[in-house]
Amino acid sequence: MAVTTQQLLQWKQQGRSIVALTAWDYAIAQILDATGVDLILVGDSMAAVLGYETTLPITLEEMLLHAKAVRRGVKQALVVVDLPFLTYQESLQQAMHSAGRVLKETGAQAVKLEGGYPAMVETITRLVQAGIPVMGHVGLTPQSVHQLGLRQQGKTEEAAERILQEAIALEQAGVFAIVLEHIPANLAMQITQKLAIPTIGIGAGNYCDGQVLVTADVLGLTQKQPPFAKVYTNLRETISKAVQDYAAEVRERKFP
Numbered sequence: 001m002a003v004t005t006q007q008l009l010q011w012k013q014q015g016r017s018i019v020a021l022t023a024w025d026y027a028i029a030q031i032l033d034a035t036g037v038d039l040i041l042v043g044d045s046m047a048a049v050l051g052y053e054t055t056l057p058i059t060l061e062e063m064l065l066h067a068k069a070v071r072r073g074v075k076q077a078l079v080v081v082d083l084p085f086l087t088y089q090e091s092l093q094q095a096m097h098s099a100g101r102v103l104k105e106t107g108a109q110a111v112k113l114e115g116g117y118p119a120m121v122e123t124i125t126r127l128v129q130a131g132i133p134v135m136g137h138v139g140l141t142p143q144s145v146h147q148l149g150l151r152q153q154g155k156t157e158e159a160a161e162r163i164l165q166e167a168i169a170l171e172q173a174g175v176f177a178i179v180l181e182h183i184p185a186n187l188a189m190q191i192t193q194k195l196a197i198p199t200i201g202i203g204a205g206n207y208c209d210g211q212v213l214v215t216a217d218v219l220g221l222t223q224k225q226p227p228f229a230k231v232y233t234n235l236r237e238t239i240s241k242a243v244q245d246y247a248a249e250v251r252e253r254k255f256p
């Protein structure tokens, strides 16, 4: 059975932890899906494979292209696509247009957008009313990197209270789940207990209803990972070794 947004809610209620990872292409999407990953996010962290320093330059067209490829590789997992910077903040009409294109053109089941109260509450309410499932994202929101940097958010009592209130407002607006990025574990625990919808943590400790990481970080493909990522294998090394072996055999005329 394909994963649905309702399924995620049930898993929270049952205490079954949700496994999420990012995918940016067909091959990785197929591997993650066949391995049983619950939620596949076409994240704007795809900046990392396109050679951008931040997520800001990514366009909707780039996200659509990669989301289509990912969707073709997925049979089970719920596919969620990040709306890139300035494809939803300008107006409700712009958000509806961008989110609509994602669902119509890629076959993904949901969109994710960054920000909370008051900025995104009306937008999310209207998207959800139009039948578009929306995932929220609070705490460190990388599209605001030039305001926030990449530091942990919610460290003071006031900042923590603000993030908690944002999460509550997003739930009321109708998000089916919410990403909590780079916030203290005790704040993530408070939010997770307070909300009925599942929380998916990245750098937000152990108490979330699920976890997400950037697959390229997990595989050791990125040059530098955030401090909260865990590198489970070093594909940079593996690839480099394979390429060296190939190059040596070509130079020695051993291959083919």
Ligand SMILES: Nc1nc(=O)c2c([nH]1)NC[C@@H]1CN(c3ccc(C(=O)N[C@@H](CCC(=O)O)C(=O)O)cc3)CN21
Residues within 6 Å of the ligand: 044, 045, 048, 055, 142, 149, 150, 151, 152, 182, 214, 216, 217, 222, 225, 226, 227, 229
């Ligand atoms: N490959 C990749 N993995 C990610 O997890 C990721 C992205 N890209 N792009 C979008 C955001 C950016 N992320 C990041 C990246 C770096 C830090 C980091 O190094 N934080 C330091 C402080 C750095 C600073 O202040 O400049 C820290 O100690 O918190 C945190 C989150 C998480 N997201």
Ligand SMILES: CC(C)C(=O)C(=O)O
Residues within 6 Å of the ligand: 022, 041, 042, 043, 044, 045, 046, 082, 179, 181, 202, 212, 213, 214
């Ligand atoms: C890290 C996740 C939450 C994300 O937004 C992304 O990959 O772009």
Ligand SMILES: [Mg+2]
Residues within 6 Å of the ligand: 043, 044, 045, 055, 082
């Ligand atoms: Mg993102």
